[in-house]
Amino acid sequence: MKNNYSEKFEKMRVAGKLAAQTLDMLTEFIKPGITTEKIDRLSYEFIRDNGGYSAPLFYRGFKKSLCTSLNHVVCHGVPSERILSEGDALNVDVTAIINEYYGDTSRMFVVGEVSIKAKNLIDTTYESMNKAIKILKPGIKLGDIGYEIQSYVENKGYSVVRDFCGHGISNVFHEAPNILHYGKKNSGTELKPGMTFTIEPMINDGKYDVKILNDGWTAVTKDKSLSAQFEHTVGITENGYEIFTESDKGFIKPPYN
Ligand code: MF3
Ligand code: CO
Ligand code: CO
Numbered sequence: 001m002k003n004n005y006s007e008k009f010e011k012m013r014v015a016g017k018l019a020a021q022t023l024d025m026l027t028e029f030i031k032p033g034i035t036t037e038k039i040d041r042l043s044y045e046f047i048r049d050n051g052g053y054s055a056p057l058f059y060r061g062f063k064k065s066l067c068t069s070l071n072h073v074v075c076h077g078v079p080s081e082r083i084l085s086e087g088d089a090l091n092v093d094v095t096a097i098i099n100e101y102y103g104d105t106s107r108m109f110v111v112g113e114v115s116i117k118a119k120n121l122i123d124t125t126y127e128s129m130n131k132a133i134k135i136l137k138p139g140i141k142l143g144d145i146g147y148e149i150q151s152y153v154e155n156k157g158y159s160v161v162r163d164f165c166g167h168g169i170s171n172v173f174h175e176a177p178n179i180l181h182y183g184k185k186n187s188g189t190e191l192k193p194g195m196t197f198t199i200e201p202m203i204n205d206g207k208y209d210v211k212i213l214n215d216g217w218t219a220v221t222k223d224k225s226l227s228a229q230f231e232h233t234v235g236i237t238e239n240g241y242e243i244f245t246e247s248d249k250g251f252i253k254p255p256y257n
Contacts, residue, residue: 005194008101008170009235009242012196015103016233016244018052019096023107024249026092027256030109032085036068040079043094052098055173062217067093067106074202074210074219074227075164086112089122091229100171104198105245106231110254117205118226121158125203125228126253128152128181132201133234136241138193146183149201161202161227163210164219168197169233191236196244200231 025046026039044065047054054065062078069077069091070084077091084090093106108122128149135148150160166179177189181201206225213220221227230253233244249256 003193003238005235008194008196011099011101012103012170012233012235012244015052015096015098015101016105017103017248018047018050018098019094019103019105019233020245020247021050022046022094022096023092023105024247024251027109027249027251030084030090030092030111032111034084036070036077036079036082036084036090037064039068039092040064040066043092047094047096050098052096055095055097055102055104059173066095067091069093069218069227069229072221072224072226074161074204074221075229076217076219078215078217084111087114089114089118089226089228093229093231095173097173102169102171102173102233103245104169104173104200104231104233106200106229107251108228108230108254109256118228121203121205121226121228122253124153124156124158125201126230128201128203129199129230129232132199133232133241133243136191136234136236137239138191138236141186141188141190142177142179143183143187144185145199146180147185150182153201153203159204159206159208161204161208161210164202166198166200166231168195170196193236193238195236196233198231198233200229202227202229
């Protein structure tokens with residue numbers, strides 16, 4: 001069907017696919033012994049070799065190509081010489097730009113076996129994003145998205161990070177509107193066909209408070225509790241939604257095999 005956003009959606013599909021394929025490609029490498037810097041390098045090269053560019057690189061002074069957020073890191077973890085080891089829970093957040101459009105997606109990865117506590121947090125975080133995506137259609141409001149996530153995770157005793165949110169995205173990395181992952185039903189801006197944005201809940205095993213480390217980027221839970229996150233880039237259609245960043249390989253949440 002032709003409409004005034006079909007060309008934009010076509011470009012979002014291409015960018016979203018590249019970002020998702022990058023996570024698919026990284027999956028087999030995320031094992032005990034690899035450094036987060038190596039993950040950064042593999043991602044940078046894959047995106048470049050496929051005609052794109054890693055959007056985080058030099059974005060507001062960020063010096064790496066993606067974010068690697070380990071264990072109690074909430075988001076914006078900076079790839080480093082840190083070696084992954086058994087029991088680590090890692091979020092890898094890839095943003096690819098291609099033909100001027102952005103695809104932004106993240107998944108959790110587990111290194112070897114992780115605790116039941118970590119598994120439950122990861123499952124709940126994925127499910128909160130999934131539930132929020134499933135209600136998307138014109139006429140619902142931004143607060144409905146937040147409500148869906150908040151009510152689901154708080155009921156299980158987890159908390160929703162307040163200091164970071166999803167965002168509009170198209171040929172701009174971060175644009176209006178902000179997509180809060182907490183909120184009240186039937187509040188806020190109404191969704192309209194053609195809108196494109198991310199949903200990327202950060203869910204903590206403890207309190208929602210975060211602090212930023214001295215590198216100016218790494219956000220961690222203040223109480224050092226575990227944190228998990230998933231992210232998809234989505235678009236609102238005439239009667240529902242489209243996910244631009246789904247895995248070609250059917251990778252949803254760990255374990256991936
Ligand atoms: N990908 C992140 C997001 O979901 C943004 C990373 S910006 C960076 O919005 F500079 F930290 F990489
Ligand atoms: Co994002
Ligand atoms: Co992201």
